[in-house]
Amino acid sequence: xxxxxHRTTSMATHLLGVALCMLALAAPHPNxxxxxxxxxxxxxxxxxxxxxxxxxxxxxxAEVRRVDAANGRVTLRHGPIRNLDMPPMTMVFHVxxxxxxxxxxxxxxxxxQAVAEGGKYVLTQIDKQP
Ligand SMILES: [Cu+2]
Numbered sequence: 001x002x003x004x005x006h007r008t009t010s011m012a013t014h015l016l017g018v019a020l021c022m023l024a025l026a027a028p029h030p031n032x033x034x035x036x037x038x039x040x041x042x043x044x045x046x047x048x049x050x051x052x053x054x055x056x057x058x059x060x061x062a063e064v065r066r067v068d069a070a071n072g073r074v075t076l077r078h079g080p081i082r083n084l085d086m087p088p089m090t091m092v093f094h095v096x097x098x099x100x101x102x103x104x105x106x107x108x109x110x111x112x113q114a115v116a117e118g119g120k121y122v123l124t125q126i127d128k129q130p
Contacts, residue, residue, distance in 0.1 A: 057083050057113040057114070057115055057124060057125075058081075058082050058083050058113065059111045059112070059113055059125075059127070060078055060079055060080065060081040060082070060111065060112060060113070060114070061078065061079040061109070061110070061111055061112075061129075062076035062077060062078035062079065062109075062110050062111075062112055063076065063077045063078075063107065063108070063109055063110075064076060064104050064105065064106055064107060064108040064109075064110060065077055065090060065106060066106060067101050067104050067105060067106065069098055069101040069102065072094055072095050072098040072101070073092050073093065073094055073095070074092070074093055074095060074101055074104065074123070075090065075091065075092050075093075076090070076091065076092075076093055076110075076112070077089075077090040078090075078091070078112075081114060083113075083114075083115075084114060084115075084116055084121070091121070092121075093112075093114060093121050093122065093123045094120050094121065094122045094123070095122065095123045095126075096122050096123065096124050100123065100125075100126045101126075103128060104126070104128065108128055108129075109128075109129040110126050110127060110128050110129055111126075111127040111129060112125060112126045112127065113125040
């Protein structure tokens with residue numbers, strides 16, 4: 001990150017951009033943003049778990065049909081899951097963190113994110129709806 005290499009743009013603008021990036025995650029300078037990724041900006045947005053959740057996971061909706069906390073599984077009647085290319089259906093999901101199931105009971109409406117992993121579908125995020 002030597003500003004001298006960026007003199008062709010504008011050193012003042014560059015330095016300002018870096019400062020804004022550091023302070024406010026505004027990241028107006030693409031290079032600065034790229035360099036910062038995984039560094040001090042890790043807290044921006046949802047931190048991805050170490051176990052390779054694709055960044056393309058999207059929120060989908062479901063109703064809880066059966067909670068099997070002992071085995072870390074839950075049956076959901078879910079709506080379309082775009083990142084898995086899956087139509088609405090009722091099926092069993094595994095959960096990465098069984099603690100996610102603690103607050104769930106049959107009939108709950110949730111939003112969730114799921115990924116395909118080792119031939120199973122794994123819930124990575126659960127957000128209970130009111
Ligand atoms: Cu399904």
